[in-house]
Amino acid sequence: MNFSIEGKCKEIRKSLLCLLFAASLGFVLYFVSTLNVSSSKSNRSSEATCTEKACIELSASVLGAIDDTVDPCEDFFEYACANWIKRSPMPSGKQSWGTLTKRSELTNADVKVMLETPIEKQPEAPFVKDILNIYQSCLNMDEINSRGAQPAKKFLKKHFGGWSWNSDKTMTPQELVQTAHSLGSPAIFGFGVGVDLADSNQHILSMEQDGLSFMTRDYYISRNGTAFDILEENTPLYFYYEYMTGVIRLLNPETEGAFINERAMKILQFEQELAKLMMSPEEQRDYNANYEEITMKELIEMTSFEDWDWISFFASFFGEKEVTENERIVIFARDYLSNIGTIISSTPIDTLKDYAAWLSVKPLISTLSEDFQQLRYKLILAVNGVDFSCQERWRVCIDFVQESLPLVVGRLYVENFFNRNIKSQVENFAESIKFEFIDTLANQKWMDVETKSRAKDKANRMKDKYGFPPYLLNNTKIVSEYDGLVLKETDDFWGYTWAINEWAIENHNKKLRKPVDKELWSMSVQETNAYYSPTENAMVFPAGILQPPLYHIDYPSYFNYGAIGMIIGHEITHGFDDQGRHMDADGNRKNWWGNSTSENFAENAECMIDQYDKQTFMGMNLSGRLTLGENIADNGGVKIAYNAWKRQAKEEKRLPGMEKFSSEQMFFVATAHAWCSESLEKAAQNQMRMDAHPPNKIRVNQAFRNFQPFSDIWECPAGSPMNPNDRCQVW
Template identity: 30%
Template sequence: MSGQRGMYHLVANHDSDDGSDGDSDELALLGAGRRRRKRICMCIVCIVVLVVLLALGAAGYFAYDHFHKSKSCTVPGVCNSKILDYIDSSIDPCDDFYKYSCGKWLSANSLGDRDAWGRSYKLATDNYQHLDKYLSKRISENDPDAIRKSKYIYSACKNVTFIQNNFVKHVKDFIRKANGWDAIGIYPDDGWDINDDLVNDHYLGSSAFFSFGITPDDLDSTKAVIKVKQGGLTLDSPQKYYDRDGTDFQDLLNTIKQVLAAVDSTDSSDYSLLAKDIATYERHLAMESLTDAELRNVSEIYNPMTLEELSSLFNLDWVNYFNTIFSTAGVAFDFTSDTNVIVETPDYFRNINKYAYDVMYANFSINYARWHLLLSEFSYSTLPLNSGWDVVRKMKFPNTKLDEITKCAQMTEHIMPLAVARPFVKDFINDEIIDTVNETANQILEAFIERLMDKDWLDEETKDRCVDKVDSITRLIAYPDFIMMDDKLNQFYKGLIIDRSTNYFDIGVAVKKFQYHQAFTAYKQPIDKTQWPSAPTEVNAFYSPQSNLFVFEAGILRPPFIASDWPPFLLYGAFGTVIGHELSHGFDDQGQQYDEDGNRIQWWTDESVDNFEERTQCFVDQYSQYELQGYKIDGKLTLGENIADNGGVHTAYHAYKNVMNGIKHRSKKIGGHTLDQLFFVAFAQLWCTEYSDNTLKSLTQTDPHSPGPIRVLGSLVNNKEFATAFNCPKNSRMNPTNKCELW
């Protein structure tokens, strides 16, 4: 959620000794008394400052007090946030705080035919509308080359008539050039061979049998390694294959039939048997795969071995595979049998070897591999019946209807994330919001350390190492600065060969070549831990344990998450909890295993590790008891996010109280609610969300995040300050006796 210091809005040292240039007046005031600054004491300056502080404090007090007494809203930050509009006061906050905080929002917002809808979904949709506005503008002679390319891509995607009229021909030509598939009448079929043809299929985008990526080495995060992973499933989770008669498996069968029939549109063949063969073959692979929850065990999925050793598990000629796929991408590297890779799931490769190589499975493996090659084209293609992208997506979210704007904006963002971010950040990001994020983060980090030092279950040695890790965290905020420079942005996308004449299907070919070359070039190169890792326009924030880095994208730096004019209860209740959440990931069940340099070693004492694991089990047990719309929460799968949610609220509240201690004149209530109460409401309202039944079923099987209502309820039942703020009776639903607490 790389480059060099100064290239990005980046702060690697989080002490405030530098004075933090550009702090807003409000935040400088609110942080007074908490920030360690060198002061030049001149009487005249002190007097002026005192007068200003008293004036600002009084202004804030009277504004809050007037709001409390008036029927109309007069505090801009509070009014614009609509925090009071969504509260349903008919609900007892000590019984269901989610419905109390979100009740009126839920009443005013219909799910309709969407898979899910919430305040963050609304923001994402709004962001894509803005991308559409930028990308739809006529190409100007002043546009940098990279911006022109992004507009070419978007325009080609919006040409629905061309895509629909040419899709079937394109897919058939694509499969024909890749050795054909006689089962659906695409010739010539010269016979598919796994050793000869799988590497080409993978280069073209297939994920049959497995996938691989280039990532920092867990044990030495300065080095890049190849990680080979289980894969090759159409559905997004192995668990969805367990029940042959279940809706997930039946949806898979129907989708395969529907897609094959659409591709072979001139034939009236019934593809039921072929679909069953492919789905059954995938089920064999799924039964050998680790579940999503099991893959969270980072020590179990780190298995170094040579390519020769990997060949003893899965009989592929791995040396030829990697040499071929790298050279095809234009990257020269001499792989040998002694080359080391990391294998996530050795047992998976050992157990699926028979399905890939035994003669009795030969026809099944060919049809399975051809299906995944066909499937790879749907990311860039539109089927006549709707779109190939959507028909597969409908298998998971059957109520979803992607409009062309959203689909094409997403696609262009995926291909050229830094180019599409440029006009977006010009409109929405300024120094004031960057300063607000940095100042809030400073307060959050300080609060986390203060809370850390009070943990009696951590010994002093472990506490000191934890403080070192917090002090070493790097921040990437909003976007990399170089995207505003024409020459550097153009250079970044120089290898993406696209012009006005490139059609939609050829764009897919160009993109694969460009992305593979970028990714493979990083192999064996030193890791640049400050390289911008994602799309700045996404509504997202995240933490990387291997880089000890957290990222706050430009797309999330807007209401309902943050605004520079918000008072402390709103700022810290909303974005403060987001920062605290990401910081807590550095110390969740995975992050705790990585030291300040991003290396996975045991850097805690045995006693502290034992105490940590005992406390994390409390969260597993707690969340495993929750269910929503009849679907149970997986406490193991969601453990890391649940730890982060809880830690985020605790830490942000602590930081908020630190800030409020620096304000002498303040109102006690706004609109009948105390400021402490509104802090928790601000947190809860981030997660006002509705889900379709099928979407929630899928999310509870695959998503490491708990659904919105559970994120609110699960965090706050563990929070004593929440219970105090709302005066919740002991053993009420929101104030149980037994509470889980870590950070």
């Protein structure tokens, strides 16, 4: 799910630096008139077999994925996916590879074709010429190499006067931090204009802990708060230190290496001091407990430190929108913010300067010459296990273009590749799953009547959006969304990067005190992903996910319900997970729960936390607390999609070669198939440290173990791994 207040990727920096771990997918279609219904359940003869092209292709994929030598009651994910994994070797440059990433690769190939189509053959739409130019400038490695480190050196000179040891500019701590923020880098803390949780139609200033240049807190300090030894070889922090020193050397070839090592060490030690003040990812997840609205005056009192003026700090970002002591601010990290003054005051100005310079230039390194890229690849290989050294340049470039001007790429994608009929098909289908969630409420014995009624209201009013937003076809709207963005045809890749970044920062800040446009999507239409937005009480299923093997109108309904249906159920359930439940039907933060129902929810959730805490993957323990929302959503998603399908299931055609399976069995095969994937060990471990989404194997198996009908249908003996004696359930 994508949730603005918890996301690691601030919208403001999204165009340049975010590596998103996509996770929550969702969407489906519904069985329609094209499906021939057999009169007899026992009739599984060939005439009851779907021979449509889509079914044959699907069958080949699903049958090819199943490993008959694995007992489905021992490990269903292995049963459904082991052969897919064996037969689909992971391409280089990937950290994970599965049916969904493969789907998204197909979409990338479509986007590549689009961006390589000459302008004369493109649809009439704003900024099309610009995205083609940006793409070409990114591909032009000769030009990028010929400039070497120059763009970054000029950038540092302009904004900081250079590094501490060769700077011609004296700057105060506030000027340094302010400058980094003005360049899109959250030095020491994060701030931005976010949706006001108390009134989700409005924007508000918000602040949170931030300021680390590498991964998250857990890569700097141990869980007991001790700083890691930076020089301990073969640790992620050491690899990062090597990367930093390598880059800074390339930017300062005339400076002695040992001196650069020293300066880099100071930067990382400073970041370790910040890390010690930070909440763990689990604590951070509880935004409801961390949420606090204060005024600027209170912020000043709370953080008081010398030579720092918050009013002038914020005024520099919001121009004519006067920021006064009465400005409301939402903070998500009181303790952290209260302590940053002490750290800033006790840190030498040279260290602050090098920290601010590093933080600001780091996101731009990916746009520099080949020698910089080699250092990046080395770091990524060491930390994540992914080998980018053979990655084709076009992959980098389509990602850059998609992140930079998503509305324009989305427009071309919809015009070229999206079957618009799918939208209405899926709407009907999703309706039955939402209905099921509402119906299920009646049986939730742990809920009081009033809370049930409010939950029903919230589910009824949950908006669902499919395919693409209508404004994507509206040229005027696209132009107004990119108002102020000036792209010169003569720009090189660095020039485009900067023009887009500066515009994105300004555009973001402009939103202060402006109403929220709830029609805007926060995901590209070509993404193989989906999200639920708590502040909009809306779920979104972009065009990219409404495709095989998740959905096709010719698929039997048991398959569509098992694949995209489960994902729709997942997103609905997010509206009622440990975070979503704190927001009401209008997307406002409000406690609509009776006390005892709230306690019962916490108890059910605790069961799930304990259960997932015991899960391991590639030798590492999962955090049940960090992944709670996703786990609640997966469990709810399987249950309501299955029950919604059962409610209206009729005898349907089999997939060719899979006649021996019942429709019920096929539902679970479909879910697992959608999540078949493997990961590189280091990448999986990093995901488990930072990401709210567990590895797919845990997602599938644990949700099935908690769902009694699964064990019954697969006739798993009591006490077998897939039919445990103890189950947890929230929804």
